[in-house]
Amino acid sequence: MATLTSAGLGSGLPVNSIISQLMDIERQPLTKLQTKSTEAQAKISAIGSLQSALSSFQARVLSLSSASAYKSVQGSLGDSAIGTVSTAVTAQAGSYTLAVKQLAQSQKLKSDVFTSVNSPVGTGKLTIQFGTYKSGDNSFTVNGDKGAFTVDVNSTNNTLTGLRDAINAKKAGVTATIVNDGSGYRLLLSSTDSGSANSLRVQVEDDDGNATDTSGLSRFAYDPTATKNLSQTQAAQDAKFTLDGIEITKPTNTVSDVLQGVTLTLQKISTLDSGGNPVSTSLNVSRDTSGVKKSVQDFVDAYNEFAKAADSLSFYNQEDKSSGVLNGDYVIRTMQSTIRGTLNQALGGGSHFQSLGAVGISFDAKGKMTLDAGKLQTALNERPDDVASLFAVNGVASDARVSYISSSAATSTGSFAINVTQPATRGALSGLAVAGSAFDIVADQNDMLMVAVDGASSGQVKLTPGNYASPAALAAEIQSKVNGDPSLKKAGASVTVTYNADTMKFEMTSNKYGSASSVQITSTGPTAETTYGFRVAQMGTGKDVEGTINGETAKGSGQTLTGAGAAEGLQLNVTGDTAGSYGTVAFSRGFASKLDTTLNSLMSDKGLLKSRLNALNQDIKNIASQSTSLNRRLEDIEKRYRAQFTALDVQIATMNSTSSYLGQQLSMLNNLASNNK
Structure with a gap:
């Protein structure tokens, strides 16, 4: 009997078609797994786009996190040829007249x-x-x-x-x-x-x-x-100008100590009128809120872009039954509720403004964020510091002698009372009483001095011999020569030397504050026991500021107080020189800071998005593993089907062969019977 080489040849059945249809049924679980894998991949892509939208939103949030941005001011001159104006956050709005009579120059x-x-x-x-x-x-x-x-x-x-x-x-x-x-x-x-x-x-x-x-x-x-x-x-000469009619003289054409927070750079003498008098021009200083308004509007727009992206991934259309890739996924619901929860909560921390609605930011019926620009402008005009506290990490002091420096993650929000028990002082010393109307420095007698300032030692300080008409002139000579010492200059150490007319003593004071501030006389002479009252071994040391923040003992370093307890990490600069109450500091973590923390948490390695991505990737791995096992089983099933149909084909072929043989034999018998007749 011949061997069958193709399925169905022996039986005439469409074996390959039958097996193919049977395997299609067997592969249905595999198709479902592949569909799940495709859906998981689509969700991973969707969460990636969601992360991108969140990152864009966070970038806008960070643009609102600098407290100084809310206090920006700008200045302008009516005659721009006269000079330029730059401003700091401490500048106050106002209008003035300016006339330049003389420019400063160096010798x-x-x-x-x-x-x-x-x-x-x-x-x-x-x-x-x-x-x-x-x-x-x-x-x-x-x-x-x-x-x-x-x-x-x-x-x-x-x-x-x-x-x-x-x-x-x-x-x-x-x-x-x-x-x-x-x-x-x-x-x-x-x-x-x-x-x-x-x-x-x-x-x-x-x-x-x-x-x-x-x-x-x-x-x-x-x-x-x-x-x-x-x-x-x-010749060396000063700049001379008038501001609102007040005569002012300054050593430089860059003037920053006339109006608080305003720097004038004088470039040209004013035009003279027919009487030879300089013609005044206007100087205007106004609060610049354009940058903040744009940042707030960008923040609103970025939130709405994020919300739009989230909606496009999670929508469900009742009419056509269509839906977004992440419809029903907990990651969308949790993210939206977390962000909205951060935006809707009260700020706390003793700030004047406690909600975004107070400066014109709200949500409409469809969940879209809106901005009332007029309300924001009013808030910026009237309370810029409080607007800063609403958005940024910020501290607002009620006493001008206290200024906020920084805080830490451990600093709690709230209003903290400041009390100073020991103001910061500078290292200082007084010489012996020196009387007289004229003061002589004699070469090789009393023209040498050596000092140690803030831990740095000077070389020999040589004073210029001569007769000094006043103690102030001699004090200036000593100060000039001490501050010119190379070793002290390298160390950044310097002193102020004055003459106290009441005590008739020369005094030397370090220009640094705190316990690291010190002044010591290490040598005088060379033949005199003192150099105008300053004698060897005299020493003065400064003290760090001491006090409490929120009733807790604060750590002092120079003029800086660092809080403990609820105010841990809160750093304040205290410039006063008396003990007592220094008002309060209202510390807040604005919405920009809170929202940035929320977004970082959502996008961190252990956050919601990463956890969901990890779960989806694990699902894909599990599906791949299940698919591999199922493919192997399907291969075995197909082999079994083919073996069974091959056996059936052989049996049918054998039966067909037997049937054919019997048919032939019967035909032969019938032929023999017919011939015998």
């Missing part, structure tokens, strides 16, 4: 001509000081706020180029340049800072023994009251 001095930039200049020392020269009485008063500095000139740098580089290397307020004027090379010295108090005095210790002639290093000597071996090409 410039030039040397005589040298034949080459490598011409020798001599050796010795240059000591440069800043001060005010008055031609009326031919006097030079040292500017104590500007440190003096000394330049050593030796065999390594005793050329015009070397001297220039040595002066510039000090970076101490004087710029040296070499100018070729056609006849030769000159050294040009320019005070970095403008103003009459920044005139220059250049004193020389010339190694040739003569500090005033025009030979050697003394060619660079310049004392406006005596030796003038340098020539002045530009």
Whole structure:
């Protein structure tokens, strides 16, 4: 019997078609799994788009998180050629008149001509000081706020180029340049800072023994009251202007201490009228709310975009029975309720505004966020600090001596009482009483002082010998030389030196506050026991501010108080100098901060979205595993079907063969019977 090579040949049945139909029925569970996998993939994609919408919304939220943005002001000048105006958040709105009479400028001095930039200049020392020269009485008063500095000139740098580089290397307020004027090379010295108090005095210790002639290093000597071996090409002068008729003089053309929070940069003298008087122009300072309004509107728009994205993924249409990919998914419901819950809750924290509705933000009947621009503008005009607290993390102090610095995640919202038991102080010391109407500094007797300021030690501070007409002039000399010491400048340490007429004592005070602030006299002389009352071992140390925030003892560091308990992490700057109550600080975490925290929680690695994505990805893995097992089972089922139908085919083929044989035999018998007749 022949072997069958194709299903159905023996039986004539459509075996492949039958098996295919049977396998279609068997594969129905696999089709359902594939449908579930496709749905899970679609949900993963939908949640991805939801995350994108949330991220865009969060970006708008963060644009509202800076408290300073709500206090922005802008300034303008009627005549923009006069100068420019910039403003800080502390500026107050107002209108003024401005007239500029004189611009500030720095002093410039030039040397005589040298034949080459490598011409020798001599050796010795240059000591440069800043001060005010008055031609009326031919006097030079040292500017104590500007440190003096000394330049050593030796065999390594005793050329015009070397001297220039040595002066510039000090970076101490004087710029040296070499100018070729056609006849030769000159050294040009320019005070970095403008103003009459920044005139220059250049004193020389010339190694040739003569500090005033025009030979050697003394060619660079310049004392406006005596030796003038340098020539002045530009005098130092102050800026002079009037504001609302008030005469004002400032050392620089950039003026930031006339109107609070307003910086004027003067660029041109005002036009004169027919009488020779400067014509005034307007100066306007107004609150700038345009940026905040745009940020709030962007916030509203971003929320509505997010809500629209969420609706497109979760809708259900009753008429055509269509629905979004995430319809009925708990992730949408939970997310929407969490965000709406954050937006609808009261702010707390003692803020004046407690809800978004107070500044014009609300929801309509369809859940769309809306903005009443007029209501927001009114709030920004009347209470900008409170609008800042409504949106941003912010602290508002009731006392001008207290300002909010920062907070931590542990700081609770609320209104905290501030009480100071010890104001911050600076390290200070007083010398012995020194009386007199004239004060002399004598070389190699009482012209040296060494100090330690805020932990940094000075080198030898050499005072300029001479007769000082007043104790204030001598105090300025001491302050200038101490603050000019390189070691102290490098450490950022400086002092203020004054003379107390009541006690007749010179006083030295560190410019830093707190326990890290200190002043100590480490050496005097060289032959005198004191240098105008200052004696060795005198020392003064400052104190950190001490007090309570919300009744809890706060930690003080300099002028900074850091709270504990409910106010943990709250940092405040306290500038007062008396003990007592300093009002309250209302601390709040605005809606921008709260919403940012909510959104971070939703999108974090352990948040709602990530958890849902993890669950969907796990579902896909489980479906893939089930599909693999089911495919293997289907392969076995198909093999079984084919084996069964092959056996049936063989049996039918055998029966057909037997039937054919029997038919042939019967036909032969019938033929034999017919022949025998």
